[in-house]
Amino acid sequence: MDSTEAGTEILRGLAEAVVAYDEEKTVELARMSLKQGIDPGVAILKGLAFGMDQVGKLYETQEYFVPELLLCADAMNAALDVLKPHIKVEAQAERHSVVIGTVEGDIHEIGKNLVKIMYEAAGWTVYDLGADVKAASFSEEQKRTGAEVVAMSCLMTTSMLAIPEVIKAIKANDPDITVMVGGAPLNRELAMAYGADGYAESCGSAVKETLTALNRVKGAT
Amino acid sequence: MNDRAIRLLRGESVDRTPLFPFILGFCAKNGGYPIASIYDDPERSFELQSTTHEQYGFDWGPIYGYASYGTWEFGGEVRMPTGEYEQAPFHTRFPVELEEDVERLTLPDPKQAGCLPLAMEFSRLQEKQGTPISIVCGGTFTIAGNICSVEKLCRWMLKKPNLVHKIMALASDHIVDVVRHWSTAFGAERVIPQMWEPLTANSIISSRQFEVFVLPYLKETSEKILAMGVKHMLYHICGDQARNLPLWSQIPMGEPGLCSFGQEIDLYNAIDLLGSRNVIIGNIDPKAFLAGTPDVVYNLCREAIEKGRSAPRGFMVSSGCEIPPEAPRQHVYQMHKAIVDCAKESGGL
Structure with a gap:
């Protein structure tokens, strides 16, 4: 697996872990993404946010309810805590x-x-x-x-x-x-x-x- | 309770559709008193509700209760509504903030806890005036949410289900204790407990979660209460609970029970699933009272009455949740007007 494939895999994994409200997995993958040199902004946008977007859709279609949504958010926030300190200041300004x-x-x-x-x-x-x-x-x-x-x-x-x-x-x-x-x-x-x-x-x-x-x-x- | 409501509960014909009151803060405003007087002054509350009911043609009787029930009784704190935009008592501190707090929870004394002495004072007035002794003391899941906050309850449903079951069991036992206390004081056959369940709405939990975490406790609570000799229970199934209705139909509520619905529920669906054993009550959109016109409220009431005709155990018009305290009086009046007009057209009056 080359680094691009590994990066794609990590981003997909982050999204899936958010949907599965697997907090340990999102944290593990967030750390892994930093080690792989993935831009934390990309990890957030294409991993966590993409997953949370799926969660929003599942809530809209009444497949997920508030309990699931809250735990998905917890999983996302745990990974955000890992990634946020590494976001470039100019990216935050946008x-x-x-x-x-x-x-x-x-x-x-x-x-x-x-x-x-x-x-x-x-x-x-x-x-x-x-x-x-x-x-x-x-x-x-x-x-x-x-x-x-x-x-x-x-x-x-x-x-x-x-x-x-x-x-x-x-x-x-x-x-x-x-x-x-x-x-x-x-x-x-x-x-x-x-x-x-x-x-x-x-x-x-x-x-x-x-x-x-x-x-x-x-x-x- | 007037003759009309009694006749309906007995399954006898009535001259017009009864008008069931879900109107609290409005009564205070109508009488020129602060909303808090509905909740902290039983005598004033009873008087304000009685006169407003008489003025607007309501058929049941005053009630004492609010949706944040459980917080104060289990050791937390509530505040009476005093601000310009406050509608009912609300929690300021939950009894359970940490997981270990659940272990420390104990069953409240129904004679002493929280608002129950005020509620008992109110029920003495209900007894004296011959109105239904309808104590609001639930529902179970909503009490649980008022014990630990709905967000915590939701998280624990997936992560710590045992904590949820423990709180639900305590809430159920508490409701039974309260109804037993009221039954001892007034006679079980005269007590009509009311359970309001806004937190089981499908905008919060799924029907599967309702089935696992709520249904067993509601069934058990109802069965124990009916076994005491209580004849009728009222469940207010608040919000969008369309997916829960088949499960609600498994809960005994008396002979007949009383089932009131939020405006989100189609009354035909409610009648189909729960109407064979329960009087159906509902479900005029509360925001129509505020933001609508007299015609809007009038037409919604006529529509509800039309749908209610097919309810085998009877139908009462009511709002889908509390009528807003700031509702224009002309809008509230439309409920009675629609009922009387419909009755005249069908030869009832």
């Missing part, structure tokens, strides 16, 4: 970035955490504010980090009412920030009525929907 949180009055984080996983898997820099986040905190964190996207979720119909307030605060500061929303009580129509730029029905479609909204907002400016 990443998309997002501020994410569950809105004020809502402590339900699981949906937000699943979306966060998908952003991270796609190579985004994620600034996670946690749950029960006030409108001003979203806005301040966006200003502090310069993130191009702010994403928020809610589970309750009452906390859903906080969403337009958050969007108003963000857009007042910079109308060109892309705002994404999601959560059980919402749908696309409501999201648009609240002033969001995009809506994702589930974590599986979050990154794709965000990129579509981001391109639309950037194209309009």
Whole structure:
């Protein structure tokens, strides 16, 4: 097996280990990829992220559920811990970035955490504010980090009412920030009525929907 | 419980479709009180719910309960809703944070633990006013999620299944203890326990995971409760649980049982799978109350009533989950209006 074949094998193995939520295997293969001289950015993108993309599809088609998705993310994150310190600084600078949180009055984080996983898997820099986040905190964190996207979720119909307030605060500061929303009580129509730029029905479609909204907002400016 | 609901449970004909209340925070707002009063002041809560039910034509009776049940009772902490966007009590600290915490869990005292003294005070008012004594004390998997967080529960299902089974067994025993305590106080035949199971939705777990980790405990709990002499149990099957419905149909809920559904479930499917033994309740989309129009709510109710006609053990209109506290009053009124209009058209009223 030549080094190219070995590299391909390792990348495939990383993806498969993520799908199989095999944490030991992802860590072993991540170390192996470094020894083989594979660019850690490539190992992440073509190995871990590719695997996580498959996981997102399996979740969308209801072959995987939250337990599997969480363990797949754990396997990915364990390997990311190995690879991240070796990523070149200039490569990191090219990443998309997002501020994410569950809105004020809502402590339900699981949906937000699943979306966060998908952003991270796609190579985004994620600034996670946690749950029960006030409108001003979203806005301040966006200003502090310069993130191009702010994403928020809610589970309750009452906390859903906080969403337009958050969007108003963000857009007042910079109308060109892309705002994404999601959560059980919402749908696309409501999201648009609240002033969001995009809506994702589930974590599986979050990154794709965000990129579509981001391109639309950037194209309009 | 009024005559209409009693007649429905007895299998007798009713003049109109009963309207089942899933309306808590709205009652506080309607009466000009903070939402917390529904949960921390039993007397006020009962009064606020009673008057709102009377005003909007609901047919059951006030209830005391919330979806985060289990956290406080097993030794964690909850906070009452006080913020502008808060809807119900929520956990601030789980009783189980580490694996070793599971070993330290003990069965709560149903006389003392968490919200149970408040719930008992509320049930004394239910008894006094002759409304159903419907204690909300579950469901089992949702209690388990409220003990250790749903994310931990999900991870352990695959990595440490024994921990999940241990928590589920404790949650099941706790529910039985609570219902036994209530049965001793009021007589089993008067108690109608309510179990709310949002965490078993198929957006979280698979039907296979439901079968392994949930079904055996729900069956066992139900069987023990019915063996005490409880006649009816209500299960709120919240969220999208279409894949779980064949399994839910294996769980005894009484004669008849009561089964309420989230808006994600097709009522014909629910009736087909669970309607032969249970009254079907549902399932108007809560967000329609907030973001819809009076016509939208009215038409959804008419559609549900039409579907409910085929339910062999009867049907009650309700929202698919709690009616949002901020819902416009005109929207809530449409439920009763749709019911009365349908009844008039079919000669019931």
